[in-house]
Amino acid sequence: MEMFLAGILSALTPQNLLYAFAGCLIGTFVGVLPGIGPVSAVAILFPFTTYLPPTGMIIALAAIYYGAMYGGSTTAILMNVPGEISAVVTALDGYEMTKKGRPGPALAIAAIVSFMAGIIGATLIAMLGPSVARLALMFGPAEYLGLGLFSLTAITGLSGKSPVRGVIVMLVGLLLTSVGYDDSADFGRLTFGSNDLLLGFDIVPVMIGLFGIGEMLRVYEEKTGQFATYVLGKLMPNREELRDGLAAGMRATAISFPLGLLPGMLPSVASFLCYSFEKQRSKNPEKFGKGAIEGVAAPEAANNAAAMANLLPLLTLGIPTGPTMALILAALTVYGMIPGPLLFTQHANFTWTVIGSFFVANVILLILNLPLVGLWARLATIPQPILAPTVLILCLVGSFSTRSSMFDVWVCLIFGLLGWAATKAGWPLAPMVLAYVLGPMIERSARQVFALSPVLLLHRPIFWGFMVMGVLTIWFTRRLWRAAA
Numbered sequence: 001m002e003m004f005l006a007g008i009l010s011a012l013t014p015q016n017l018l019y020a021f022a023g024c025l026i027g028t029f030v031g032v033l034p035g036i037g038p039v040s041a042v043a044i045l046f047p048f049t050t051y052l053p054p055t056g057m058i059i060a061l062a063a064i065y066y067g068a069m070y071g072g073s074t075t076a077i078l079m080n081v082p083g084e085i086s087a088v089v090t091a092l093d094g095y096e097m098t099k100k101g102r103p104g105p106a107l108a109i110a111a112i113v114s115f116m117a118g119i120i121g122a123t124l125i126a127m128l129g130p131s132v133a134r135l136a137l138m139f140g141p142a143e144y145l146g147l148g149l150f151s152l153t154a155i156t157g158l159s160g161k162s163p164v165r166g167v168i169v170m171l172v173g174l175l176l177t178s179v180g181y182d183d184s185a186d187f188g189r190l191t192f193g194s195n196d197l198l199l200g201f202d203i204v205p206v207m208i209g210l211f212g213i214g215e216m217l218r219v220y221e222e223k224t225g226q227f228a229t230y231v232l233g234k235l236m237p238n239r240e241e242l243r244d245g246l247a248a249g250m251r252a253t254a255i256s257f258p259l260g261l262l263p264g265m266l267p268s269v270a271s272f273l274c275y276s277f278e279k280q281r282s283k284n285p286e287k288f289g290k291g292a293i294e295g296v297a298a299p300e301a302a303n304n305a306a307a308m309a310n311l312l313p314l315l316t317l318g319i320p321t322g323p324t325m326a327l328i329l330a331a332l333t334v335y336g337m338i339p340g341p342l343l344f345t346q347h348a349n350f351t352w353t354v355i356g357s358f359f360v361a362n363v364i365l366l367i368l369n370l371p372l373v374g375l376w377a378r379l380a381t382i383p384q385p386i387l388a389p390t391v392l393i394l395c396l397v398g399s400f401s402t403r404s405s406m407f408d409v410w411v412c413l414i415f416g417l418l419g420w421a422a423t424k425a426g427w428p429l430a431p432m433v434l435a436y437v438l439g440p441m442i443e444r445s446a447r448q449v450f451a452l453s454p455v456l457l458l459h460r461p462i463f464w465g466f467m468v469m470g471v472l473t474i475w476f477t478r479r480l481w482r483a484a485a
Helices: 002-011 013-032 037-050 055-080 085-099 103-136 141-157 163-177 203-221 239-260 267-282 293-307 311-317 323-334 350-370 373-379 384-403 407-423 429-450 454-459 460-484
Strands: 180-182 187-189
Touching: 002 013, 002 407, 013 037, 013 055, 013 350, 037 055, 037 203, 037 323, 037 384, 055 085, 055 103, 055 267, 055 293, 055 350, 085 103, 085 203, 085 239, 085 293, 085 460, 103 141, 103 239, 103 311, 103 350, 141 460, 163 384, 163 429, 187 311, 203 323, 203 373, 203 384, 203 407, 203 429, 239 267, 267 293, 311 350, 311 384, 350 460, 384 407
Parallel strands: none
Antiparallel strands: 180 187
């Protein structure tokens, strides 16, 4: 408790408060603009890790992440233009409420349940983090191998309605991670005689290409949304709407936080599943899609609860659950702080300050969203001929600045085309990204296990526990997707 209170006080210092505010502001702006998303924003800002202090940078990157979860709902409700993919589900009922002349209550309930889910999620991280970190101290090579394999099975299980595509994309990610110089074998793998490939593919140009350039190419093909005719009017929902919205938000939080701990369970997936759950349990399912307050509350609470939950396995186990977490993991590595159980002991002040910033940032986001709702909505009308080229230039500059290499710029462009083509064809990108990040850990753990003895696995119950969890995750998520359909 003392460390937790100290973390809150440290997060409230002027410098850290400024980083949290800047991250929330950028995250909300990114969430409002259609097509950019938190992954692109974090990737573009990644080069600043060499200039900013570690605590402030991680606070800002985390705030951008869940700030985008907040911001995407505004234009989804007012204009039927989801700024972030998680807000696609919110638009189904939020925009219908706007057309009925009730955008105020829709915006208010979205902000209220988002704040509620964020605070509950941050509280659970503070409560569970030290315990999970202590459990992770028991992990050896076999346990980390099991955790890595479980993560890969979870990724394929959560990759949508086609697990075969998820497996194929995952194998591509594992192949990419094997490119470069192998220290243990003392030779280059898949370099084809290229000195540039000896260093492998840096994660920053890969991520900027897949999610920055790829998304801008996709957005450039689509039309910019236009304002709906609306008057905000009264913001607060009536008593019945508040009751139903808060109840739906609590249910979505209870479902989404545990799901958000799974690798590959992105906030957008949690939003879709919770919306489907609310519709199925409702006595009047026909009202969904026609302006149901629960249809706004459930996905908004779900994406914020899942976003907060994504941070727990990253901090305690060093396992990223999504592309944004993979970039934050890379940022921590740049600063020499390896996420895992020792983060809570060797870097306790840093860790608890970051956790304390989760509470502070959620309050900042609540203050930012409702008073500035008109401004956020107007920003979404920035013409694509201005928005897309600007973001593209930032992407190329960001990819070059990491290692000052034109090779990284070409990597960024190639992966941008790959991301655009994959998204257009309906292939999931998350399995490839997470396999690319987890590949080195899996390979290293497997080598250590087989160097000792493969028989070691027979005596490691945690390893087999992860294997059983992997099978159950695939079975459970298949049932969820069939039910949602």
